Amino acid sequence: MTASKEESSKIVVFDALATEPCVYTITFDYKTLGQLQADFIGKKLNGKGNVLEVRGMAGNAVDEEIHQAVIAGLAKFPGIKVVGSVRGNWTQTIAQKEVGGVLPTLPEIDAVATQGGDGWGVYQAFKSAGRPAPTIVMGNRQDELKLWDDLTAQPGGYDTFSVSSAPGIASVAFWVAQQVLAGKHAPNEMIMPLLTIEGKDLKAWLASTPQGGVATPVYSQQYAVDLIDANAAGRPVPPPVPPSGG
Template sequence: MKFSVTALAVCLTATGLGAAIAPAAAQDKPTIALSNSFYGNDWRRQMVDSFTEAAESAKAEGLIGDFIVLNGDGSVPQQQSQLADLILRGVDAIAINAASETALNNIVGKACSAGIAIIAFDSILSEDCAHTLGFDFTQYKTDQAEATLDLIGRKGNVIVVRGVKGSAPDAQMYAAQMKVLEANPDVKVAAEVYGQATAPVAQSAIANVLPSLPKIDAVLGQGGSDDYGIAQAFEQYGGDYADAMPVIEGGGSADFIRWWAGRMEKGDYATTSMNTTPGIGGAAFWVALALAEGDDVPQEMVMPVAVVEPDNLGEYKDMPQGRIVSPSYSRAWVAEHLLSGPAAN
């Protein structure tokens, strides 16, 4: 994939290079920016790709003058610096996947005061001036946890694998999981670890605690690509798990789905797979454009999640490595399902 030369496919880390980039030139068409707090897992990379694809399409159609993509290291100070730079550059709208629900509110308020439209998506903000495009993390993680506990007869030992530390989605999903677990006293939490929604991190975290734990019956995760890392940790540990793997919650990653399909071919392996869709990056771009054009946009919007079950597992088992189950969201889809105005062409 080729990024806009002007946008430089800006994948900044904590180097502070954002301030070194020339300000966006004044132009009749809007400039749309992405401020992504974290780039360290498959989900976030696919999300950035979806934003970029939509932005390149809009630029080719003459709908925007340019776009900017800034990726961070997960820290609040760096994202604050990104946003301050974008304010100085006078962009028209910023799509923000936030490092914190509250810590960015002050700088976001300054952006709004400068006339910049804000759409906070996925990991959203609590600043009142920001429009939000999120997922119902509480409902979908409640549904998945309930289904997972059904598969183990609502008794046994579980590991809870948390997501991106400090993010709003992690807090919401964890709270939903814990509420379900608290209502099932015969299910014991044997360990909690952070997997950062990333296969290698989740694999290492599980491998480090397994030797000290009782037999694990299920693992509640948060998606990204933690699912495959968890599965690999149990497979490498072996022992009783060689023939009786725990129920590992799937998060829609291609590697996990192929692993699950392989287990199904060898015998019956029951699990669940639900995930937030990284295609939200493209949807966020189209919402940002609508805001920049002055369209009527709801203050709060909710995206659907993807579900993989035994009946449709075969549809996804040949996905390319490193991908997460997700549709692409077109401008027309966004207009029909998220915006209050008439459908776009």
């Protein structure tokens, strides 16, 4: 968004990078996304097991940041081995195809690290290969949350979590632009918390996510103010809260 006078332009960019002095960027900490997965998998497997990594698009900075964090995090668990890596391109059908193609060459897989949006496809690949479903980190898409909910209802349940960026960042960018144009001081770079969904909140998030959609909080003007203030002060931003009833 820009002000009416070119000399006083104010531009807000969300979930992307920009360096001009007039630009305010709002993005997610993708390094944390990788770290959260590595910590969860390491503890879930008690520090020992085989992991398959499903990455995003080659040459993308977000993919590389998540990948490096996953590898560094898993390195803390010497008994865990990354035995395979494929490019799912953040797309269910591609993830299913690529994982299905590599599975015959892999040993038993205990967990799958993903980058968001490919958990459903990964599961379908294991199912088609007649192999037991490992622990798959989900990525907040409705089909992934529904799959997780269905698996949880089966005997023995299914223990995982879901993490990704949230589409609602667009509305945060709108409110940040409104605040900046109203004269509020804001840092040029602001980090938003990722949306992490745990099992106890799964049904609430699933109920609030439309079919084919991606889970996202409803961000208010006040949230944008809190985001600006927290980033300016260098303190943590409160995480998104589950939908009503969560």
